[in-house]
Amino acid sequence: MAVxxxxxxxxxxxxxxAALVYSNWLTQNFHQESFLCAYxxxxxxxNAAALKQADLAVVPIExxxxxxxxxxxxxxxxxxxxQIQRALILPISHALLSHANExxxxxxxxxxxxxLAQCQAWLERHRPNVQLIPTSSTTEALQKLEDDRRAGAISSQRAALLYKVPILAHPINDHPDNCTRFWVLGLQxxxxxxxxxxxFSVHDVPGALVKPLDIFAQQGINLSRIESRPTKRSLGDYLFFVDLEADTRQSFVQSALAELRHHTDTLKVLGSYDILSKNIVNLANL
Structure with missing residues (x-):
């Protein structure tokens, strides 16, 4: 059955x-057929994956x-x-697309x-007074460009081919080694x-974050990322996302998580996974 x-x-x-890369990887490694669903x-x-409308969801994380x-x-x-099934790291190369002559x-x-943020320095150098309009995706506005030749869009070379929009400048991202990490998630x-x-969220007491971090240190578990997000319940109330360089199947990681539950209000283990590097496929046409 196709995924x-x-x-x-x-x-x-x-x-x-990224979803196409993962689909190709499934075919090459597991002979698994798959098809893509746009949201x-x-x-x-x-939510499509959570509600079983799709088997997997691919989303950008960083x-x-x-x-x-x-x-x-x-x-x-x-x-x-x-649960996170895999991660993918892909190079991102932005282009300025438009039907304008220059x-x-x-x-x-x-x-x-x-x-828009990844191209901020380029925009400030070349079009400092342009109006920047955010959209839900990098391709949402491309079909509108034909009717407005004073408008442009930041998108991919692949999108330029799909929507037949000329590329006026490429690459325009502020750093040549621009990469995005994606997660593949599912209910499995x-x-x-x-x-x-x-x-995890922590109890509202002084030093509440110190103990969870100390648990990882004592077990020799390296943290590759930690980020706070507001809980949206009250000002100054935060939850934390943490990436570990470890596998939950290891006994010392299980011990750390067991102890961590005593020092957190809510703990969610999003999964252990491997990362498919940006070199797994040729992305020249993506």
């Missing part, structure tokens, strides 16, 4: 490219320039059953907020791997 993979649409987004937002993509994708973190905190003619630029238990992601 359905939800992703942020419409076609041409970087998340769709209009990251939250709806995750960018090397702009940091964590907060919508992904906030939605995963609300959902209870999704860059100087562009007055408005559309794109996802992450993409995680397969295990060298990385583990957790989310």
């Amino acid at each position: 359905s993979i939800a992703h942020l649409g419409p076609s041409g987004t970087y998340t769709e490219a 209009p937002s990251i939250a709806q993509t995750l 960018n090397s320039i702009e940091g964590s994708v907060t919508t992904t973190l906030d939605t995963l905190w609300i959902l209870d059953d999704l 860059i100087e003619a562009i007055q408005t630029i559309y794109s996802h907020p992450q993409a 238990p995680s397969a295990g791997g060298n990385h583990t992601s957790l989310a």
Whole structure:
């Protein structure tokens, strides 16, 4: 039976490219057929997997320039059953797309907020007075560009081919080694791997975060990322997302998690997983 993979649409987004990479990886390694399902937002993509409308969901979690994708973190905190199956790290190379004759003619630029932020320095150098309009994805506005030749969009080379929009400049991201990490999530238990992601809230007492961090230190578990997010209940009330370089199948990790439960208000183990590097496929056409 083919596996359905939800992703942020419409076609041409970087998340769709990540979903295609994962789909190809399933075919090459497990001879597993799959098909992609586009959703209009990251939250709806995750909910599709949580509600069994799709078998898996591919979502961005962190960018090397702009940091964590907060919508992904906030939605995963609300959902209870999704587990990370794999992670993918893909290079992101932004292009300026438009039907305008030259860059100087562009007055408005559309794109996802992450993409706009990843190209901020380029925009300030080349179009400092342009109006920036955020969209739900990097391809949402491309179909509108034909009617407005003073508008442009920041998107991918692949999207330019799909929607037949000329590329005026590429690459325009502020750092040449721009990468995004994606998570593949589903309702199945995680397969295990060298990385583990957790989310937890702590009791409202002084030094509440010190003890959880000390537990990892005592067990010799390295933390590769820690991020706070507001609980949205009251000002100054936070929860924490932590990435560990360890596998929950290891006994010392299980001991650390057992102790951690005594020092957290809510603890969610999002899964242990391996990371598929950006070199697993040729992404030149994505």
